[in-house]
Amino acid sequence: MRAGSKLGFILLFSPLVLWLGLLIVIPHIDMFLISIRERVGVGKYDTSLANYLTFFGEPLYMMTFARTALMSVLATGLTLLIGFPVAFYIAKIAKGRLQSALFLLCLVPFWVSELVRTFGWMILLRETGVFSSLLQWAGLAEQPVEMLYNDVAMMVGLVYTSMLFMVVPLITTMESLDDSVIEAGYDLGGNGFSVMREVVIPHAMPGIVSGSIVVFMLSLGNYLTPTMLGGKDSLWFTELIYSQFIVRFNWELGAAFGFMLLLLSSVIVWGTLRLSGQTLEKTMG
Protein backbone atom coordinates (compact mmCIF):
# COMPACT_ATOMS: atom_id res chain seq x y z
CA MET A 1 0.00 0.00 0.00
CA ARG A 2 1.24 3.47 -0.84
CA ALA A 3 1.52 6.08 1.90
CA GLY A 4 -1.50 8.00 0.57
CA SER A 5 -3.71 4.97 0.40
CA LYS A 6 -2.59 3.90 3.86
CA LEU A 7 -3.84 7.22 5.24
CA GLY A 8 -7.06 6.80 3.25
CA PHE A 9 -7.51 3.33 4.69
CA ILE A 10 -7.11 4.59 8.25
CA LEU A 11 -9.54 7.45 7.62
CA LEU A 12 -12.17 5.03 6.31
CA PHE A 13 -11.49 2.22 8.75
CA SER A 14 -11.62 4.14 12.03
CA PRO A 15 -15.26 5.35 11.70
CA LEU A 16 -16.32 1.76 11.03
CA VAL A 17 -14.51 0.50 14.11
CA LEU A 18 -15.82 3.35 16.28
CA TRP A 19 -19.39 2.69 15.15
CA LEU A 20 -19.29 -1.09 15.56
CA GLY A 21 -17.25 -0.90 18.74
CA LEU A 22 -19.07 1.82 20.64
CA LEU A 23 -22.63 1.19 19.49
CA ILE A 24 -22.79 -2.55 18.81
CA VAL A 25 -20.06 -4.71 20.34
CA ILE A 26 -19.20 -3.00 23.63
CA PRO A 27 -22.85 -2.27 24.57
CA HIS A 28 -23.69 -5.95 24.16
CA ILE A 29 -20.69 -6.99 26.25
CA ASP A 30 -21.73 -4.47 28.90
CA MET A 31 -25.28 -5.83 28.81
CA PHE A 32 -23.92 -9.32 29.39
CA LEU A 33 -21.75 -8.12 32.29
CA ILE A 34 -24.76 -6.45 33.92
CA SER A 35 -26.80 -9.61 33.46
CA ILE A 36 -24.30 -11.73 35.44
CA ARG A 37 -24.17 -9.54 38.51
CA GLU A 38 -26.35 -9.59 41.56
CA ARG A 39 -27.16 -6.70 43.86
CA VAL A 40 -26.08 -7.64 47.38
CA GLY A 41 -26.31 -4.26 49.09
CA VAL A 42 -26.56 -0.56 48.36
CA GLY A 43 -24.26 -0.04 45.40
CA LYS A 44 -22.58 -3.42 45.97
CA TYR A 45 -22.67 -6.17 43.36
CA ASP A 46 -21.42 -9.75 43.13
CA THR A 47 -20.87 -11.81 40.03
CA SER A 48 -23.43 -14.57 39.94
CA LEU A 49 -25.87 -16.38 37.73
CA ALA A 50 -28.80 -15.40 39.96
CA ASN A 51 -30.64 -13.59 37.16
CA TYR A 52 -30.45 -16.57 34.83
CA LEU A 53 -31.55 -18.86 37.68
CA THR A 54 -34.55 -16.57 38.23
CA PHE A 55 -35.32 -16.83 34.54
CA PHE A 56 -35.16 -20.63 34.47
CA GLY A 57 -36.85 -21.01 37.87
CA GLU A 58 -39.93 -18.88 37.23
CA PRO A 59 -42.48 -20.72 35.07
CA LEU A 60 -44.04 -17.45 33.83
CA TYR A 61 -40.75 -16.30 32.31
CA MET A 62 -39.96 -19.66 30.72
CA MET A 63 -43.48 -20.07 29.39
CA THR A 64 -43.48 -16.60 27.87
CA PHE A 65 -40.08 -17.23 26.32
CA ALA A 66 -41.14 -20.54 24.76
CA ARG A 67 -44.49 -19.13 23.66
CA THR A 68 -42.87 -16.12 21.99
CA ALA A 69 -40.47 -18.42 20.11
CA LEU A 70 -43.22 -20.81 18.97
CA MET A 71 -45.61 -18.06 17.97
CA SER A 72 -42.84 -16.35 15.98
CA VAL A 73 -42.12 -19.60 14.14
CA LEU A 74 -45.85 -19.94 13.45
CA ALA A 75 -46.05 -16.34 12.22
CA THR A 76 -43.07 -16.98 9.91
CA GLY A 77 -44.66 -20.14 8.53
CA LEU A 78 -47.99 -18.42 7.92
CA THR A 79 -46.33 -15.45 6.24
CA LEU A 80 -44.45 -17.80 3.92
CA LEU A 81 -47.58 -19.83 3.16
CA ILE A 82 -49.72 -16.77 2.43
CA GLY A 83 -47.02 -14.79 0.63
CA PHE A 84 -45.55 -17.51 -1.61
CA PRO A 85 -48.45 -17.81 -4.09
CA VAL A 86 -48.65 -14.03 -4.36
CA ALA A 87 -44.92 -13.71 -4.93
CA PHE A 88 -45.12 -16.43 -7.59
CA TYR A 89 -47.99 -14.61 -9.27
CA ILE A 90 -46.09 -11.33 -9.37
CA ALA A 91 -42.80 -12.89 -10.46
CA LYS A 92 -44.01 -15.38 -13.07
CA ILE A 93 -47.60 -14.72 -14.15
CA ALA A 94 -48.18 -10.96 -14.10
CA LYS A 95 -46.41 -9.18 -16.94
CA GLY A 96 -45.33 -5.65 -17.78
CA ARG A 97 -47.15 -2.80 -16.08
CA LEU A 98 -49.35 -5.03 -13.95
CA GLN A 99 -46.22 -6.68 -12.59
CA SER A 100 -44.54 -3.46 -11.49
CA ALA A 101 -47.81 -2.04 -10.16
CA LEU A 102 -48.45 -5.12 -8.01
CA PHE A 103 -44.86 -5.06 -6.79
CA LEU A 104 -45.21 -1.42 -5.71
CA LEU A 105 -48.52 -2.20 -3.99
CA CYS A 106 -46.74 -4.83 -1.91
CA LEU A 107 -44.38 -2.15 -0.66
CA VAL A 108 -47.12 0.29 0.39
CA PRO A 109 -47.64 -0.95 3.95
CA PHE A 110 -43.92 -0.56 4.55
CA TRP A 111 -44.11 3.16 3.84
CA VAL A 112 -46.56 3.45 6.70
CA SER A 113 -45.39 3.21 10.27
CA GLU A 114 -46.09 -0.02 12.14
CA LEU A 115 -48.08 2.01 14.63
CA VAL A 116 -50.54 3.10 11.93
CA ARG A 117 -50.90 -0.44 10.63
CA THR A 118 -51.64 -1.74 14.11
CA PHE A 119 -54.08 1.10 14.68
CA GLY A 120 -55.89 0.09 11.48
CA TRP A 121 -56.38 -3.46 12.77
CA MET A 122 -57.65 -2.12 16.09
CA ILE A 123 -60.30 -0.06 14.30
CA LEU A 124 -61.32 -3.11 12.29
CA LEU A 125 -61.39 -5.71 15.04
CA ARG A 126 -62.47 -4.08 18.27
CA GLU A 127 -65.89 -4.41 19.88
CA THR A 128 -67.13 -1.14 18.39
CA GLY A 129 -65.10 -1.79 15.25
CA VAL A 130 -65.92 -2.11 11.59
CA PHE A 131 -66.20 -5.92 11.39
CA SER A 132 -68.37 -6.10 14.48
CA SER A 133 -70.72 -3.42 13.15
CA LEU A 134 -70.93 -5.10 9.76
CA LEU A 135 -71.80 -8.45 11.35
CA GLN A 136 -74.59 -6.82 13.36
CA TRP A 137 -75.86 -4.96 10.34
CA ALA A 138 -75.94 -8.17 8.33
CA GLY A 139 -77.86 -9.85 11.11
CA LEU A 140 -75.13 -12.42 11.78
CA ALA A 141 -74.54 -11.17 15.32
CA GLU A 142 -76.95 -9.75 17.84
CA GLN A 143 -74.54 -7.83 19.97
CA PRO A 144 -71.08 -6.32 19.49
CA VAL A 145 -68.39 -8.95 18.92
CA GLU A 146 -64.96 -8.44 20.43
CA MET A 147 -62.33 -9.75 18.01
CA LEU A 148 -59.40 -7.87 19.48
CA TYR A 149 -57.13 -8.92 22.33
CA ASN A 150 -56.57 -12.57 21.46
CA ASP A 151 -53.93 -14.69 19.76
CA VAL A 152 -55.65 -14.72 16.39
CA ALA A 153 -55.79 -10.92 16.23
CA MET A 154 -52.13 -10.78 17.25
CA MET A 155 -51.20 -13.31 14.56
CA VAL A 156 -53.11 -11.34 11.91
CA GLY A 157 -51.14 -8.24 12.91
CA LEU A 158 -47.77 -10.02 12.98
CA VAL A 159 -48.27 -11.58 9.55
CA TYR A 160 -49.46 -8.26 8.15
CA THR A 161 -46.49 -6.35 9.53
CA SER A 162 -43.88 -8.70 8.13
CA MET A 163 -45.47 -9.71 4.82
CA LEU A 164 -43.34 -7.33 2.76
CA PHE A 165 -40.07 -8.77 4.06
CA MET A 166 -41.16 -12.22 2.85
CA VAL A 167 -42.72 -11.28 -0.49
CA VAL A 168 -39.92 -9.04 -1.80
CA PRO A 169 -37.02 -11.55 -1.50
CA LEU A 170 -39.31 -14.28 -2.89
CA ILE A 171 -40.15 -12.19 -5.95
CA THR A 172 -36.50 -11.32 -6.53
CA THR A 173 -35.34 -14.94 -6.48
CA MET A 174 -38.25 -16.31 -8.49
CA GLU A 175 -37.92 -13.69 -11.22
CA SER A 176 -34.55 -15.20 -12.13
CA LEU A 177 -36.16 -18.59 -12.77
CA ASP A 178 -36.47 -19.09 -16.50
CA ASP A 179 -39.93 -20.05 -17.76
CA SER A 180 -38.43 -22.71 -19.99
CA VAL A 181 -37.17 -24.59 -16.95
CA ILE A 182 -40.73 -24.87 -15.67
CA GLU A 183 -41.91 -25.93 -19.13
CA ALA A 184 -39.16 -28.55 -19.27
CA GLY A 185 -40.43 -29.89 -15.96
CA TYR A 186 -43.88 -30.37 -17.51
CA ASP A 187 -42.44 -31.86 -20.70
CA LEU A 188 -40.64 -34.44 -18.65
CA GLY A 189 -43.98 -35.57 -17.29
CA GLY A 190 -44.19 -33.52 -14.11
CA ASN A 191 -47.43 -32.09 -12.79
CA GLY A 192 -48.09 -28.88 -10.89
CA PHE A 193 -47.05 -30.29 -7.54
CA SER A 194 -43.91 -32.09 -8.63
CA VAL A 195 -42.67 -29.11 -10.67
CA MET A 196 -43.30 -26.87 -7.64
CA ARG A 197 -41.44 -29.26 -5.36
CA GLU A 198 -38.55 -30.16 -7.65
CA VAL A 199 -38.00 -26.95 -9.61
CA VAL A 200 -39.58 -23.80 -8.20
CA ILE A 201 -39.02 -24.25 -4.46
CA PRO A 202 -35.36 -25.32 -4.73
CA HIS A 203 -34.74 -22.30 -6.95
CA ALA A 204 -36.52 -19.95 -4.54
CA MET A 205 -34.65 -21.33 -1.49
CA PRO A 206 -32.34 -18.33 -0.94
CA GLY A 207 -35.37 -16.03 -0.96
CA ILE A 208 -37.31 -18.33 1.35
CA VAL A 209 -34.40 -18.42 3.81
CA SER A 210 -33.69 -14.69 3.89
CA GLY A 211 -37.40 -13.84 4.05
CA SER A 212 -37.98 -16.30 6.88
CA ILE A 213 -35.02 -15.03 8.88
CA VAL A 214 -36.13 -11.41 8.67
CA VAL A 215 -39.77 -12.22 9.43
CA PHE A 216 -38.80 -14.39 12.38
CA MET A 217 -36.54 -11.67 13.77
CA LEU A 218 -39.22 -9.02 13.36
CA SER A 219 -41.87 -11.14 15.07
CA LEU A 220 -39.60 -12.16 17.92
CA GLY A 221 -38.57 -8.59 18.62
CA ASN A 222 -41.99 -7.07 18.08
CA TYR A 223 -43.42 -5.09 20.98
CA LEU A 224 -46.19 -3.02 19.47
CA THR A 225 -48.37 -5.71 17.90
CA PRO A 226 -48.55 -8.09 20.90
CA THR A 227 -49.16 -5.14 23.24
CA MET A 228 -51.93 -3.55 21.22
CA LEU A 229 -53.63 -6.55 19.58
CA GLY A 230 -52.81 -9.41 21.95
CA GLY A 231 -54.84 -10.20 25.03
CA LYS A 232 -53.91 -10.61 28.68
CA ASP A 233 -52.80 -14.18 28.04
CA SER A 234 -50.69 -13.40 25.01
CA LEU A 235 -47.76 -11.92 26.88
CA TRP A 236 -44.75 -11.41 24.61
CA PHE A 237 -41.15 -11.72 25.81
CA THR A 238 -40.29 -8.16 24.77
CA GLU A 239 -43.01 -6.95 27.16
CA LEU A 240 -41.17 -8.67 30.01
CA ILE A 241 -37.93 -6.93 29.03
CA TYR A 242 -39.70 -3.58 28.88
CA SER A 243 -41.34 -4.01 32.26
CA GLN A 244 -38.08 -5.06 33.95
CA PHE A 245 -36.22 -2.08 32.51
CA ILE A 246 -38.73 0.73 32.59
CA VAL A 247 -41.39 -0.24 35.15
CA ARG A 248 -39.49 -2.23 37.80
CA PHE A 249 -36.07 -0.72 37.14
CA ASN A 250 -34.47 -4.14 37.58
CA TRP A 251 -31.80 -3.77 34.90
CA GLU A 252 -29.90 -6.90 35.94
CA LEU A 253 -32.85 -9.21 35.28
CA GLY A 254 -33.89 -7.19 32.22
CA ALA A 255 -30.39 -7.53 30.75
CA ALA A 256 -30.50 -11.29 31.35
CA PHE A 257 -33.85 -11.42 29.50
CA GLY A 258 -32.40 -9.35 26.67
CA PHE A 259 -29.45 -11.69 26.43
CA MET A 260 -31.72 -14.74 26.30
CA LEU A 261 -33.72 -13.15 23.47
CA LEU A 262 -30.52 -12.39 21.59
CA LEU A 263 -29.28 -15.94 22.14
CA LEU A 264 -32.55 -17.43 20.92
CA SER A 265 -32.62 -15.34 17.77
CA SER A 266 -28.94 -16.00 17.03
CA VAL A 267 -29.34 -19.76 17.46
CA ILE A 268 -32.38 -19.87 15.18
CA VAL A 269 -30.84 -17.63 12.53
CA TRP A 270 -27.58 -19.60 12.62
CA GLY A 271 -29.43 -22.93 12.54
CA THR A 272 -31.55 -21.88 9.57
CA LEU A 273 -28.49 -20.69 7.66
CA ARG A 274 -26.68 -23.95 8.48
CA LEU A 275 -29.58 -26.20 7.49
CA SER A 276 -30.10 -24.45 4.19
CA GLY A 277 -26.40 -24.02 3.38
CA GLN A 278 -26.66 -20.21 3.12
CA THR A 279 -24.46 -17.52 4.65
CA LEU A 280 -25.35 -14.25 6.33
CA GLU A 281 -23.39 -12.32 3.72
CA LYS A 282 -25.31 -13.93 0.88
CA THR A 283 -28.79 -13.62 2.36
CA MET A 284 -28.49 -10.11 3.82
CA GLY A 285 -25.81 -8.41 1.79
Added chain:
Amino acid sequence: MIPTIRQPRLVRYSYRAYVVLFFLYLALPLVVVSVFAFNNSQFPSLPWEGGTLNWLFGSERPMIGVFHERPILRALGNSAFIAFFVSLMSVVLGATNAFLFNRYEFRMKSFFYMVMLLPLVVPGIVLGISILVFSSTAANGIEEAVGWDIEALRPGLPLVILGQFSFVTTIVTLVISARLHKFDRSLEDAALNLGASHLTAVRTVTLPFLLPALIGGFVVAFLMSFENFNTTLMLVGSDAPLTIAMFDRMKEGSTPLLNAVSLLLMIGSSALALMMIALQRKG
Protein backbone atom coordinates in the same frame (compact mmCIF):
# COMPACT_ATOMS: atom_id res chain seq x y z
CA MET B 1 -48.73 -22.34 -13.35
CA ILE B 2 -47.08 -20.01 -15.88
CA PRO B 3 -49.12 -18.57 -18.79
CA THR B 4 -47.61 -20.92 -21.39
CA ILE B 5 -48.96 -23.93 -19.53
CA ARG B 6 -52.72 -24.42 -19.76
CA GLN B 7 -54.61 -24.69 -16.54
CA PRO B 8 -58.30 -25.39 -15.96
CA ARG B 9 -60.27 -22.15 -15.90
CA LEU B 10 -61.41 -22.74 -12.32
CA VAL B 11 -57.81 -22.96 -11.12
CA ARG B 12 -56.84 -19.77 -12.95
CA TYR B 13 -59.79 -17.81 -11.60
CA SER B 14 -59.43 -18.96 -8.04
CA TYR B 15 -55.72 -18.11 -8.15
CA ARG B 16 -56.56 -14.63 -9.38
CA ALA B 17 -59.22 -14.27 -6.69
CA TYR B 18 -56.67 -15.23 -4.05
CA VAL B 19 -54.27 -12.52 -5.24
CA VAL B 20 -57.09 -9.95 -5.18
CA LEU B 21 -58.03 -11.02 -1.63
CA PHE B 22 -54.39 -10.65 -0.60
CA PHE B 23 -54.25 -7.07 -1.78
CA LEU B 24 -57.55 -6.32 -0.04
CA TYR B 25 -55.96 -7.63 3.15
CA LEU B 26 -52.98 -5.31 2.60
CA ALA B 27 -55.15 -2.28 1.88
CA LEU B 28 -57.95 -2.69 4.41
CA PRO B 29 -56.29 -1.36 7.62
CA LEU B 30 -54.77 1.61 5.80
CA VAL B 31 -58.08 2.49 4.15
CA VAL B 32 -60.05 2.42 7.41
CA VAL B 33 -57.45 4.54 9.17
CA SER B 34 -57.68 7.17 6.42
CA VAL B 35 -61.47 7.14 6.14
CA PHE B 36 -62.13 7.62 9.84
CA ALA B 37 -59.89 10.68 9.89
CA PHE B 38 -62.92 12.43 8.40
CA ASN B 39 -65.54 11.04 10.79
CA ASN B 40 -67.53 13.76 12.54
CA SER B 41 -67.49 11.93 15.87
CA GLN B 42 -65.33 11.52 18.96
CA PHE B 43 -64.51 7.92 18.08
CA PRO B 44 -62.84 6.38 15.02
CA SER B 45 -65.58 3.78 14.62
CA LEU B 46 -68.99 3.23 13.04
CA PRO B 47 -71.63 4.67 12.86
CA TRP B 48 -70.51 7.18 10.29
CA GLU B 49 -71.54 10.61 11.54
CA GLY B 50 -70.82 12.53 8.36
CA GLY B 51 -67.63 14.01 7.02
CA THR B 52 -65.58 16.77 8.60
CA LEU B 53 -62.16 18.30 8.17
CA ASN B 54 -62.05 19.34 11.83
CA TRP B 55 -59.65 16.57 12.82
CA LEU B 56 -57.14 18.17 10.50
CA PHE B 57 -57.83 21.89 10.78
CA GLY B 58 -60.25 22.31 13.73
CA SER B 59 -59.18 24.75 16.43
CA GLU B 60 -61.94 24.41 19.05
CA ARG B 61 -62.77 21.77 21.59
CA PRO B 62 -63.81 19.01 21.37
CA MET B 63 -62.35 18.72 17.88
CA ILE B 64 -58.85 20.12 17.91
CA GLY B 65 -57.23 19.22 14.61
CA VAL B 66 -53.66 18.10 14.02
CA PHE B 67 -52.48 21.54 13.01
CA HIS B 68 -53.61 23.07 16.31
CA GLU B 69 -52.64 20.26 18.65
CA ARG B 70 -49.41 21.46 20.27
CA PRO B 71 -48.11 18.17 21.79
CA ILE B 72 -48.52 16.36 18.47
CA LEU B 73 -46.80 19.14 16.55
CA ARG B 74 -43.93 19.13 19.04
CA ALA B 75 -43.60 15.34 18.72
CA LEU B 76 -43.57 15.73 14.95
CA GLY B 77 -40.77 18.26 15.29
CA ASN B 78 -38.80 15.88 17.52
CA SER B 79 -39.21 13.09 14.97
CA ALA B 80 -38.02 15.30 12.13
CA PHE B 81 -35.03 16.48 14.20
CA ILE B 82 -34.04 12.89 15.06
CA ALA B 83 -34.59 11.62 11.53
CA PHE B 84 -32.53 14.42 9.99
CA PHE B 85 -29.47 13.73 12.14
CA VAL B 86 -29.79 9.96 11.85
CA SER B 87 -29.96 10.22 8.04
CA LEU B 88 -27.09 12.67 7.79
CA MET B 89 -24.78 10.64 10.01
CA SER B 90 -25.68 7.30 8.47
CA VAL B 91 -25.19 8.55 4.90
CA VAL B 92 -21.71 9.87 5.74
CA LEU B 93 -20.69 6.67 7.52
CA GLY B 94 -22.46 4.53 4.94
CA ALA B 95 -20.43 6.18 2.18
CA THR B 96 -17.09 5.72 3.97
CA ASN B 97 -18.01 2.09 4.73
CA ALA B 98 -18.93 1.46 1.10
CA PHE B 99 -15.58 2.87 -0.09
CA LEU B 100 -13.71 0.86 2.53
CA PHE B 101 -15.24 -2.48 1.53
CA ASN B 102 -15.15 -1.72 -2.19
CA ARG B 103 -11.62 -0.33 -2.51
CA TYR B 104 -9.43 -1.91 0.15
CA GLU B 105 -8.24 -5.40 0.88
CA PHE B 106 -7.37 -5.87 4.51
CA ARG B 107 -6.97 -8.57 7.10
CA MET B 108 -10.26 -9.98 8.45
CA LYS B 109 -12.25 -8.07 5.86
CA SER B 110 -15.00 -10.67 5.69
CA PHE B 111 -15.14 -10.76 9.49
CA PHE B 112 -15.70 -7.01 9.64
CA TYR B 113 -18.27 -7.26 6.88
CA MET B 114 -20.17 -9.84 8.89
CA VAL B 115 -20.03 -7.73 12.07
CA MET B 116 -21.33 -4.82 10.02
CA LEU B 117 -24.39 -6.90 9.04
CA LEU B 118 -25.11 -7.96 12.64
CA PRO B 119 -27.38 -4.99 13.52
CA LEU B 120 -29.86 -6.46 11.03
CA VAL B 121 -30.25 -9.63 13.07
CA VAL B 122 -30.29 -8.11 16.56
CA PRO B 123 -33.85 -7.45 17.78
CA GLY B 124 -34.45 -3.70 17.99
CA ILE B 125 -35.42 -3.79 21.62
CA VAL B 126 -32.18 -5.60 22.56
CA LEU B 127 -30.16 -3.02 20.63
CA GLY B 128 -32.03 -0.35 22.59
CA ILE B 129 -31.38 -1.80 26.04
CA SER B 130 -27.73 -2.58 25.30
CA ILE B 131 -27.12 1.05 24.31
CA LEU B 132 -29.12 2.24 27.32
CA VAL B 133 -27.04 0.07 29.66
CA PHE B 134 -23.71 1.05 28.14
CA SER B 135 -24.42 4.77 27.99
CA SER B 136 -25.46 4.80 31.62
CA THR B 137 -22.34 2.81 32.58
CA ALA B 138 -20.29 5.39 30.68
CA ALA B 139 -22.17 8.32 32.23
CA ASN B 140 -21.73 6.94 35.76
CA GLY B 141 -18.06 6.19 35.11
CA ILE B 142 -17.40 9.72 33.90
CA GLU B 143 -19.30 11.23 36.80
CA GLU B 144 -17.30 9.23 39.32
CA ALA B 145 -13.96 9.91 37.63
CA VAL B 146 -14.16 13.61 36.80
CA GLY B 147 -17.48 14.71 38.27
CA TRP B 148 -19.20 15.69 35.02
CA ASP B 149 -22.79 14.68 34.54
CA ILE B 150 -23.14 14.29 30.80
CA GLU B 151 -26.81 14.83 30.03
CA ALA B 152 -26.47 13.44 26.47
CA LEU B 153 -25.76 9.95 27.84
CA ARG B 154 -29.06 9.80 29.74
CA PRO B 155 -32.26 8.78 27.91
CA GLY B 156 -33.28 11.59 25.55
CA LEU B 157 -32.98 12.79 21.99
CA PRO B 158 -29.19 12.33 21.56
CA LEU B 159 -29.42 8.73 22.75
CA VAL B 160 -32.39 8.04 20.46
CA ILE B 161 -30.34 9.40 17.55
CA LEU B 162 -27.39 7.15 18.42
CA GLY B 163 -29.63 4.12 18.87
CA GLN B 164 -31.32 4.50 15.49
CA PHE B 165 -28.07 5.43 13.80
CA SER B 166 -26.49 2.17 15.03
CA PHE B 167 -28.67 -0.04 12.81
CA VAL B 168 -29.81 2.38 10.07
CA THR B 169 -26.14 2.74 9.04
CA THR B 170 -25.99 -0.93 8.02
CA ILE B 171 -28.90 -0.51 5.62
CA VAL B 172 -27.54 2.74 4.17
CA THR B 173 -24.14 1.07 3.70
CA LEU B 174 -25.79 -1.70 1.69
CA VAL B 175 -27.68 0.82 -0.47
CA ILE B 176 -24.54 2.84 -1.28
CA SER B 177 -22.35 -0.27 -1.75
CA ALA B 178 -24.77 -1.64 -4.34
CA ARG B 179 -24.29 1.46 -6.48
CA LEU B 180 -20.55 1.78 -5.93
CA HIS B 181 -20.25 -1.84 -7.04
CA LYS B 182 -21.59 -0.86 -10.49
CA PHE B 183 -19.11 1.98 -10.88
CA ASP B 184 -16.57 1.63 -13.67
CA ARG B 185 -13.16 2.20 -12.08
CA SER B 186 -11.62 3.15 -15.46
CA LEU B 187 -13.51 6.46 -15.33
CA GLU B 188 -11.56 7.34 -12.21
CA ASP B 189 -8.32 6.22 -13.87
CA ALA B 190 -9.10 8.50 -16.80
CA ALA B 191 -9.44 11.46 -14.43
CA LEU B 192 -6.12 10.53 -12.83
CA ASN B 193 -4.45 10.31 -16.26
CA LEU B 194 -5.77 13.76 -17.05
CA GLY B 195 -3.86 15.05 -14.05
CA ALA B 196 -6.51 15.09 -11.31
CA SER B 197 -5.43 14.24 -7.79
CA HIS B 198 -6.98 11.22 -6.11
CA LEU B 199 -9.36 13.33 -4.04
CA THR B 200 -10.41 15.46 -7.03
CA ALA B 201 -11.10 12.33 -9.06
CA VAL B 202 -13.38 10.94 -6.35
CA ARG B 203 -15.09 14.30 -5.84
CA THR B 204 -15.75 15.08 -9.49
CA VAL B 205 -16.29 11.60 -10.94
CA THR B 206 -17.24 9.03 -8.33
CA LEU B 207 -19.40 11.10 -5.99
CA PRO B 208 -21.68 12.47 -8.76
CA PHE B 209 -22.17 8.87 -9.89
CA LEU B 210 -23.06 7.89 -6.32
CA LEU B 211 -25.44 10.81 -5.77
CA PRO B 212 -28.69 8.89 -6.46
CA ALA B 213 -27.63 6.25 -3.92
CA LEU B 214 -26.64 8.92 -1.40
CA ILE B 215 -30.04 10.60 -1.72
CA GLY B 216 -31.81 7.23 -1.77
CA GLY B 217 -29.93 6.19 1.37
CA PHE B 218 -30.88 9.47 3.04
CA VAL B 219 -34.57 8.95 2.26
CA VAL B 220 -34.56 5.32 3.42
CA ALA B 221 -32.78 6.35 6.63
CA PHE B 222 -35.25 9.18 7.18
CA LEU B 223 -38.26 6.87 6.79
CA MET B 224 -36.75 4.16 8.99
CA SER B 225 -35.91 6.65 11.70
CA PHE B 226 -39.33 8.29 11.54
CA GLU B 227 -41.09 4.95 11.88
CA ASN B 228 -38.80 3.30 14.37
CA PHE B 229 -40.50 2.14 17.51
CA ASN B 230 -38.65 -0.62 19.37
CA THR B 231 -35.20 0.91 19.77
CA THR B 232 -36.65 4.37 20.40
CA LEU B 233 -38.99 3.07 23.10
CA MET B 234 -36.04 2.04 25.29
CA LEU B 235 -34.01 5.23 24.83
CA VAL B 236 -36.67 7.93 24.90
CA GLY B 237 -36.58 10.65 27.54
CA SER B 238 -39.08 13.43 28.16
CA ASP B 239 -39.12 14.64 24.52
CA ALA B 240 -41.10 11.93 22.77
CA PRO B 241 -40.95 11.52 18.99
CA LEU B 242 -44.24 11.04 17.13
CA THR B 243 -44.46 7.24 17.23
CA ILE B 244 -44.03 7.19 21.01
CA ALA B 245 -46.44 10.10 21.56
CA MET B 246 -49.08 8.38 19.42
CA PHE B 247 -48.52 5.09 21.23
CA ASP B 248 -49.12 6.76 24.60
CA ARG B 249 -52.36 8.29 23.32
CA MET B 250 -53.52 5.07 21.77
CA LYS B 251 -53.22 3.31 25.13
CA GLU B 252 -55.54 5.90 26.67
CA GLY B 253 -58.14 5.49 23.94
CA SER B 254 -58.21 6.94 20.50
CA THR B 255 -59.97 9.84 18.79
CA PRO B 256 -60.02 10.49 15.03
CA LEU B 257 -57.15 12.90 15.73
CA LEU B 258 -54.83 9.86 15.61
CA ASN B 259 -56.36 8.90 12.26
CA ALA B 260 -55.67 12.37 10.94
CA VAL B 261 -52.02 12.18 12.08
CA SER B 262 -51.73 8.72 10.52
CA LEU B 263 -53.19 9.98 7.26
CA LEU B 264 -50.66 12.81 7.11
CA LEU B 265 -47.86 10.33 7.86
CA MET B 266 -49.02 8.08 5.05
CA ILE B 267 -49.15 10.97 2.61
CA GLY B 268 -45.71 12.18 3.69
CA SER B 269 -43.97 8.83 3.45
CA SER B 270 -45.66 7.89 0.17
CA ALA B 271 -44.48 11.19 -1.30
CA LEU B 272 -40.92 10.47 -0.16
CA ALA B 273 -41.06 6.93 -1.47
CA LEU B 274 -42.42 8.01 -4.85
CA MET B 275 -39.69 10.62 -5.09
CA MET B 276 -37.14 7.93 -4.47
CA ILE B 277 -38.60 5.64 -7.13
CA ALA B 278 -38.56 8.48 -9.66
CA LEU B 279 -34.94 9.12 -8.74
CA GLN B 280 -34.00 5.46 -9.25
CA ARG B 281 -35.67 5.40 -12.67
CA LYS B 282 -33.53 8.34 -13.71
CA GLY B 283 -30.28 7.06 -12.15
